[in-house]
Amino acid sequence: MSFLKRAWLSITRRTGKSLLLLLIILILGNAIAGAISIQQASINVEKKIKADMGAAATIRVDYAAMDKLWEEFQNNPEDMPETAPPTPELMQMIGESPYVKYFDYSTESRTGSSALQRFIPQFFLEQDMGMNDDWDKYYAFILRGVQYHKILAIEEGRLNLVGGRVFTEEEINQGAPVAIISKALAELNHINIDDTIVLTNYVMDYQNYNDETGMPNISKEIDNPVKVIGFVEAATTPASQNQSSKNEGDKWNQAWTEQQNVNTVYMPNGFISKINRNYRLSEIEANPEMYDDVKLDDMQFDWYEPIYILNSTDDIEKFKEEVTPLLPERYLIATAADNYENIAAPVEQTSKMANYVLIVAIVASVLIVSLVVLLFLRDRKHELGVYLSLGESKSKVLGQIIAEVLIIALVGIVLSVFTGNLIASGLSGSMIQAQLEKQAEGEYWGEVYYSSGINDYMNSDLTMEDVAGAYEIRLTPSYVLIFFLVSMGTIALSTLVPMIYIVRLNPRKILM
Amino acid sequence: MSILETKNLTYYYQDGESRRYILNDVDVSFEKGKFYTIWGQSGSGKTTFLAMISALDEPQSGQVLFNGTDIKQIGYENYRRNRIGIVFQSYNLIPYLSAVENVQVAMSITENKLPEREKEVAYNLLDYIGISRSKANRSVTKLSGGEQQRVAIARALSTNVEIILADEPTGNLDEAMEQEIVDIFKKLAHEHGKCVIVVTHSKEIAEQSDIILHLHKGALRQYE
Ligand SMILES: Nc1ncnc2c1ncn2[C@@H]1O[C@H](COP(=O)(O)OP(=O)(O)O)[C@@H](O)[C@H]1O
Ligand SMILES: [Mg+2]
Numbered sequence: 001m002s003f004l005k006r007a008w009l010s011i012t013r014r015t016g017k018s019l020l021l022l023l024i025i026l027i028l029g030n031a032i033a034g035a036i037s038i039q040q041a042s043i044n045v046e047k048k049i050k051a052d053m054g055a056a057a058t059i060r061v062d063y064a065a066m067d068k069l070w071e072e073f074q075n076n077p078e079d080m081p082e083t084a085p086p087t088p089e090l091m092q093m094i095g096e097s098p099y100v101k102y103f104d105y106s107t108e109s110r111t112g113s114s115a116l117q118r119f120i121p122q123f124f125l126e127q128d129m130g131m132n133d134d135w136d137k138y139y140a141f142i143l144r145g146v147q148y149h150k151i152l153a154i155e156e157g158r159l160n161l162v163g164g165r166v167f168t169e170e171e172i173n174q175g176a177p178v179a180i181i182s183k184a185l186a187e188l189n190h191i192n193i194d195d196t197i198v199l200t201n202y203v204m205d206y207q208n209y210n211d212e213t214g215m216p217n218i219s220k221e222i223d224n225p226v227k228v229i230g231f232v233e234a235a236t237t238p239a240s241q242n243q244s245s246k247n248e249g250d251k252w253n254q255a256w257t258e259q260q261n262v263n264t265v266y267m268p269n270g271f272i273s274k275i276n277r278n279y280r281l282s283e284i285e286a287n288p289e290m291y292d293d294v295k296l297d298d299m300q301f302d303w304y305e306p307i308y309i310l311n312s313t314d315d316i317e318k319f320k321e322e323v324t325p326l327l328p329e330r331y332l333i334a335t336a337a338d339n340y341e342n343i344a345a346p347v348e349q350t351s352k353m354a355n356y357v358l359i360v361a362i363v364a365s366v367l368i369v370s371l372v373v374l375l376f377l378r379d380r381k382h383e384l385g386v387y388l389s390l391g392e393s394k395s396k397v398l399g400q401i402i403a404e405v406l407i408i409a410l411v412g413i414v415l416s417v418f419t420g421n422l423i424a425s426g427l428s429g430s431m432i433q434a435q436l437e438k439q440a441e442g443e444y445w446g447e448v449y450y451s452s453g454i455n456d457y458m459n460s461d462l463t464m465e466d467v468a469g470a471y472e473i474r475l476t477p478s479y480v481l482i483f484f485l486v487s488m489g490t491i492a493l494s495t496l497v498p499m500i501y502i503v504r505l506n507p508r509k510i511l512m
Numbered sequence: 513m514s515i516l517e518t519k520n521l522t523y524y525y526q527d528g529e530s531r532r533y534i535l536n537d538v539d540v541s542f543e544k545g546k547f548y549t550i551w552g553q554s555g556s557g558k559t560t561f562l563a564m565i566s567a568l569d570e571p572q573s574g575q576v577l578f579n580g581t582d583i584k585q586i587g588y589e590n591y592r593r594n595r596i597g598i599v600f601q602s603y604n605l606i607p608y609l610s611a612v613e614n615v616q617v618a619m620s621i622t623e624n625k626l627p628e629r630e631k632e633v634a635y636n637l638l639d640y641i642g643i644s645r646s647k648a649n650r651s652v653t654k655l656s657g658g659e660q661q662r663v664a665i666a667r668a669l670s671t672n673v674e675i676i677l678a679d680e681p682t683g684n685l686d687e688a689m690e691q692e693i694v695d696i697f698k699k700l701a702h703e704h705g706k707c708v709i710v711v712t713h714s715k716e717i718a719e720q721s722d723i724i725l726h727l728h729k730g731a732l733r734q735y736e
Contacts, residue, residue: 001613001616001617001619001620002620006617009608009609009613010608013608013609014608382604383606383607385604386604386605386606386617387617387621388592389566389568389592389598389604390592390593390617390618390621390622390667390671391589391590391591391592391593391594391621391622392589392593392621393589507568508563508568508569511568511600511602511604512559512562512563512568512600512679
């Protein structure tokens with residue numbers, strides 16, 4: 001009768017005690033399994049949603065750091081250190097990180113046109129929402145700078161090239177006067193590939209206003225001729241389709257986005273930079289009294305915004321770690337997934353609760369199981385003494401007790417894998433729903449990027465409902481594995497005190 | 513030729529500054545084929561002495577020799593496992609096992625060579641000691657005190673040892689039962705050549721043994 005056989009007989013013949021221990025382990029096991037189920041589901045939903053949000057990153061001002069700086073220097077703002085934006089060279093250097101799939105950085109400008117008609121969506125025309133005034137006309141077109149000659153938006157599938165070609169690297173490097181425009185704008189103005197269009201900078205005289213319109217007089221018009229080399233069209237996403245006009249607000253948003261997209265002209269950064277420079281110089285010339293103390297050498301004409309598409313969302317943290325030290329002070333890497341925390345609150349809250357439950361359950365398990373096993377052992381101290389008096393080694397006596405606990409624990413744990421998972425899916429569903437309702441009262445939209453250049457990449461339409469919808473308790477291999485490790489570890493810890501008890505047993509005291 | 517021997521066996525309890533000697537330089541030897549009793553008043557140190565020679569406790573000084581070798585050298589666990597069988601006053605059987613299983617536990621722990629078909633041997637041994645096969649299959653909690661002590665004796669014998677040690681083995685039994693158990697011990701010594709050492713406070717039992725060793729004030733002397 002080996003010690004394992006004895007363990008087995010002890011379990012099967014002392015059924016009351018075995019069942020009691022099993023019941024305790026089942027209850028605690030279910031708590032642990034449920035908590036781990038919820039944690040795993042939260043991890044999975046985070047992965048999934050972050051993947052949906054995309055692996056885009058940019059460099060932006062650290063608002064919190066800026067606020068702190070302002071506060072620090074509120075009494076002596078003249079001493080406040082300059083916060084220098086990152087240079088295009090730095091953006092280029094960061095773009096060479098191995099985590100980056102491709103990247104672009106972009107300057108932006110606005111012009112009108114003496115020859116082209118701008119696109120106004122039907123919705124705005126119908127509403128007569130005053131979108132047609134002169135001011136709008138002077139800034140009708142968005143000039144979007146491009147450094148990545150194949151155009152990021154095309155590579156990312158947000159734009160389709162429907163005519164002509166993309167830029168050549170040479171055109172980008174030289175800042176050539178070439179443009180890619182939207183198909184709709186081309187149709188509106190009957191433009192063909194290789195046609196030249198004119199984009200006009202209206203230089204204002206801010207001293208003299210037109211009495212009728214209330215607008216400054218135009219002191220000079222600068223025409224910038226550009227050759228059209230390609231047409232693009234926004235790729236229709238399923239999301240944008242089923243958003244088909246629920247209410248006025250949505251319609252307005254949709255029309256606004258469409259107007260922006262159609263009136264965007266893609267051109268090499270270098271060319272936009274030239275246009276900007278000319279325009280600003282002319283403006284200074286036209287308004288000398290406004291600019292009497294500027295030094296032309298110090299003036300900056302261009303601002304760039306980078307966008308980095310990483311190889312995978314898994315690389316976000318590593319990328320941040322690698323490049324953050326390179327950034328100018330008070331700048332940081334922002335990613336599309338940063339918004340996850342804001343929309344994941346219901347899931348995160350539930351997961352946090354599960355964390356507490358897990359810790360409490362583990363601690364309680366160790367205490368309770370230790371105590372129960374210890375009490376059972378004290379009941380059996382004569383039996384243990386007999387083994388020792390018969391010359392059994394303490395390690396085998398220990399082995400028997402550990403085997404008994406492990407066999408019962410294993411049954412409890414195997415059952416808990418399934419029941420805990422079931423309980424978790426029932427419970428967490430309603431917990432998330434409750435959180436969702438609570439959050440809905442004070443919904444927070446998180447960081448929204450209004451810069452239209454990187455807007456598409458950095459902002460997603462995903463909401464709390466999407467996160468809650470993607471949340472799913474499943475019986476995954478990683479859940480099963482983690483639960484087994486955690487629960488077996490807990491049981492191992494729980495046998496520690498009983499083990500000490502056995503090691504210290506003195507058979508003479510017990511038996512004689 | 514003695515099988516078991518003590519040399520200068522000394523055991524004391526520290527009582528504040530002074531020592532209270534329970535065993536003081538005890539030299540005694542035991543032979544096979546004889547039935548010994550350790551006789552003395554309650555509290556005289558009989559159990560303490562038995563604990564020493566059964567390696568359940570250790571003397572402060574002196575030795576216990578088995579066939580001339582210090583049992584410390586043999587190893588206490590090894591000594592208990594292969595050289596002796598112990599019978600306690602309160603039987604100390606494993607309650608959730610049957611009589612035959614209790615015997616088998618001991619048989620599986622010893623390293624002594626035992627006949628094959630262990631269970632058969634256990635049944636026969638129990639039968640010889642007075643436990644029928646049907647009782648042998650019963651849970652030991654359903655046996656009478658006398659029967660339980662027989663099972664305990666069978667367990668002590670089952671490992672094929674030459675020394676049987678018993679501490680007040682009839683202390684919980686009535687007189688009729690007591691005599692039957694004592695008869696078993698006699699038979700073990702005289703018919704089977706065992707060295708049987710029984711601790712008792714009872715004059716009646718002591719008088720039935722071959723050699724009475726009287727324990728008094730830390731000294732163990734043959735009683736005439
Ligand atoms: N832990 C102890 N501390 C001090 N004295 C003890 C302890 N255990 C037992 N004794 C004493 O040792 C003496 C011998 O005990 P024991 O060997 O059990 O005697 P017996 O079996 O002859 O009745 C007794 O007087 C008892 O009071
Ligand atoms: Mg005693």
